[in-house]
Amino acid sequence: MTAQIALITGANKGLGFETARILGREGMTVLVGARSADLGEKAAATLAEEGLDARFVHLDVTDAASVEAAAKRIEAEHGRLDVLVNNAGITPTDASDPASSPPPSSVSPDLVRMALETNVVGVVAVTNAMLPLLRRSPAGRIVNVSSNLGSLTTDPSTPPRPNLLPYNTSKTALNALTVAYAGELAGTPVKVNSVAPGFCATDLNGHTGTRTPAQGAAVIAGAAVLGDDGPTGAFISEDGPVPW
Ligand SMILES: NC(=O)c1ccc[n+]([C@@H]2O[C@H](COP(=O)([O-])OP(=O)(O)OC[C@H]3O[C@@H](n4cnc5c(N)ncnc54)[C@H](OP(=O)(O)O)[C@@H]3O)[C@@H](O)[C@H]2O)c1
Structure with a gap:
C-alpha cells in the first residue's frame, strides 16, 4: 500500500504548514504548495528534517499556468491525489x-x-485541475479552509463577527463551492467539506488570533482524514457543524 498523497495550498506557513505537518505525521506524502519557491522549499525542508515525506510543489492559485503545471507534475510523479x-x-x-x-x-x-x-476563483481553478487525480483515489477528500466569518447566521447566540465585506463574502462563496462540488461528486468516494479552524495566530491577522496554528490545523486535518462514513457538503468546526 503506497502512502496517501496530500496537496496543501499555501503550505509554506501558518495553518497550511501546520496541516502539512499533521498529515505528514499521519504517514501521508505531503505536497507543500507555495507560490514562492524559496519559502516553499524551506517549509518542505523543515518538515523533511522532522522525518516527514514532504515535497515542495510550486503553486500560485491565481496563475492558471502554475496550477496546470502542478497537476501535471503530481500526475507524473504520483498518478493520483x-x-x-x-x-x-x-x-x-x-x-x-x-x-x-x-x-x-x-x-x-x-x-x-x-x-x-x-479565495474563490483560485479554489475553482485548483479543484478542477486536481479532480481527475482525486477521482483516481479510493477515498478522495477535498477540504476548503473557510471561516466562521463566512457564516450567514443571524442566530443571536453566535458571537459577533467583524464586518469585513471582502473577506467574509469570499468565505461565504467558498462555502457555496463546497455545496456545489459535493453535489456533483455525490455517489463518488470524493468528499468535499468546508472547515472553520477558529481564530488562530498567523500572519493573516498579525498574530492576534487566540488559538495556535496547530489547533486550527487539527480541524483542517480532521476533515482530510474523514472515514467513508463521514459527512460531505458540510461546514465543520472543532465544536461540530457551523451554521451556513
Ligand atoms: N488564521 C485564522 O484565524 C483563520 C481563521 C479562519 C480561516 N483562515 C483561513 O486559513 C487559511 C490560511 O490562513 P493563515 O491564517 O494560515 O494565513 P497566512 O499565515 O497568511 O497563510 C496564508 C497562506 O496562503 C498563501 N497564499 C496567498 N495567496 C496565494 C496564492 N495566490 N497562491 C498560493 N498561495 C497563496 C500564502 O503564501 P505567501 O506566504 O506567499 O503569502 C500563505 O502560505 C486562509 O484561507 C484563511 O482565510 C484563517
Missing part, C-alpha cells in the same frame, strides 16, 4: 485591526475582486 486542502487565502484588509476595514458602504470593489480571486 488523495487529499486536496484548499488553504491558500488572503484578506485584502488588515484583519488584525477590523476597525481599519472600511464599512461595506465605502469598500473598494478592487478589494472584493482581490479576495474573490484568491
Whole structure:
C-alpha cells in the first residue's frame, strides 16, 4: 500500500504548514504548495528534517499556468491525489485591526475582486485541475479552509463577527463551492467539506488570533482524514457543524 498523497495550498506557513505537518505525521506524502519557491522549499525542508515525506510543489492559485503545471507534475510523479486542502487565502484588509476595514458602504470593489480571486476563483481553478487525480483515489477528500466569518447566521447566540465585506463574502462563496462540488461528486468516494479552524495566530491577522496554528490545523486535518462514513457538503468546526 503506497502512502496517501496530500496537496496543501499555501503550505509554506501558518495553518497550511501546520496541516502539512499533521498529515505528514499521519504517514501521508505531503505536497507543500507555495507560490514562492524559496519559502516553499524551506517549509518542505523543515518538515523533511522532522522525518516527514514532504515535497515542495510550486503553486500560485491565481496563475492558471502554475496550477496546470502542478497537476501535471503530481500526475507524473504520483498518478493520483488523495487529499486536496484548499488553504491558500488572503484578506485584502488588515484583519488584525477590523476597525481599519472600511464599512461595506465605502469598500473598494478592487478589494472584493482581490479576495474573490484568491479565495474563490483560485479554489475553482485548483479543484478542477486536481479532480481527475482525486477521482483516481479510493477515498478522495477535498477540504476548503473557510471561516466562521463566512457564516450567514443571524442566530443571536453566535458571537459577533467583524464586518469585513471582502473577506467574509469570499468565505461565504467558498462555502457555496463546497455545496456545489459535493453535489456533483455525490455517489463518488470524493468528499468535499468546508472547515472553520477558529481564530488562530498567523500572519493573516498579525498574530492576534487566540488559538495556535496547530489547533486550527487539527480541524483542517480532521476533515482530510474523514472515514467513508463521514459527512460531505458540510461546514465543520472543532465544536461540530457551523451554521451556513
Ligand atoms: N488564521 C485564522 O484565524 C483563520 C481563521 C479562519 C480561516 N483562515 C483561513 O486559513 C487559511 C490560511 O490562513 P493563515 O491564517 O494560515 O494565513 P497566512 O499565515 O497568511 O497563510 C496564508 C497562506 O496562503 C498563501 N497564499 C496567498 N495567496 C496565494 C496564492 N495566490 N497562491 C498560493 N498561495 C497563496 C500564502 O503564501 P505567501 O506566504 O506567499 O503569502 C500563505 O502560505 C486562509 O484561507 C484563511 O482565510 C484563517
